[in-house]
Amino acid sequence: MQTCRERGMKATHQRIEIFRELAASGAHPDAETVYQAVSQRVPSISRDTVYRTLATLEAEGFVRKINPLFERARYDANLDHHHHFICTVCGSVTDFCSERLDNLPIPASVEALGEIDSAHVQVQGICAACAHNRKPTQPPAGVL
Amino acid sequence: MQTCRERGMKATHQRIEIFRELAASGAHPDAETVYQAVSQRVPSISRDTVYRTLATLEAEGFVRKINPLFERARYDANLDHHHHFICTVCGSVTDFCSERLDNLPIPASVEALGEIDSAHVQVQGICAACAHNRKPTQPPAGVL
DNA sequence: GTAAGTGCAAACCGTTTGCAAGGAA
DNA sequence: TTCCTTGCAAACGGTTTGCACTTAC
Secondary structure (H helix, E strand, C coil): CHHHHHCCCCCCHHHHHHHHHHHHCCCCCEHHHHHHHHHHHCCCCCHHHHHHHHHHHHHCCCCEECCCCCCCCEEECCCCCCEEEEECCCCCEEEECCHHHHCCCCCHHHHCCEEEEEEEEEEEEEEHHHHHHHCCCCCCCCCC | CHHHHHCCCCCCHHHHHHHHHHHHCCCCCEHHHHHHHHHHHCCCCCHHHHHHHHHHHHHCCCCEECCCCCCCCEEECCCCCCEEEEECCCCCEEEECCHHHHCCCCCHHHHCCEEEEEEEEEEEEEEHHHHHHHCCCCCCCCCC
């Protein structure tokens, strides 16, 4: 709340309800699910507000998408065990292999959740090309 | 090719081109990208065929989606370091924590790909509820 | 010859956007 | 009072679907 105001965001009650709903749920809901839940308490809220608020909360770092690659279905013909480096700027995905990562110590608590098919590591970061474009011609010290 | 026929699939040249394109590309393309590439060699191909073929190849296990959660944006208010168990049947996501998985040995080759922000483990499987529904009343041995 | 696969076009669904009215600071 | 936010409705983009034609087997 205060944090919101400090960043120039208004603390409307729609926003507060949306964030509370998300924080209370452990289920990683999508926008529609949040909308359904919140509209029970705020019947006049619109879907669009939920979408916009989630985007705002994400931009401010209060909330995170669990699926950075949700926009389109992307396919892979490489069925060997491998891991992914995902660029959060351009969305490119690069495979990498690592024997040490192929046999991860999955905690026993996870095996209780269900039958495990596979496990892989997802590394997120900024690929070399995007990192290069973000600091265009890194200004030499002293220049301005 | 033979493998296709064995499974009752016809080996049309559209299918062959689509699979070849995917196998040749290391970029995990989406349907549109595959369509653009293949239509240079098969100008008459339609987008729909690409979509349908990718779905068929996936169903037969020749190809895999890299983003099982691509359908909708899903949000998380838990910003602590944690990992995910994803049910491939119902799409539910359960968080879990593991100190041993929090500091993964990322290979040096990955650090060369770009700046690493975070790394987490993604476990795929079938959650207990779905596993239960799939084998309704597991037939006791001897019965049938 | 027959069933599976293809192309076309329309439908679908999640998400985004422009605009005027409403509300927090 | 001012600017951010909301609600409405229309647009958008990726994907799916129904139907008639084509093609591999």
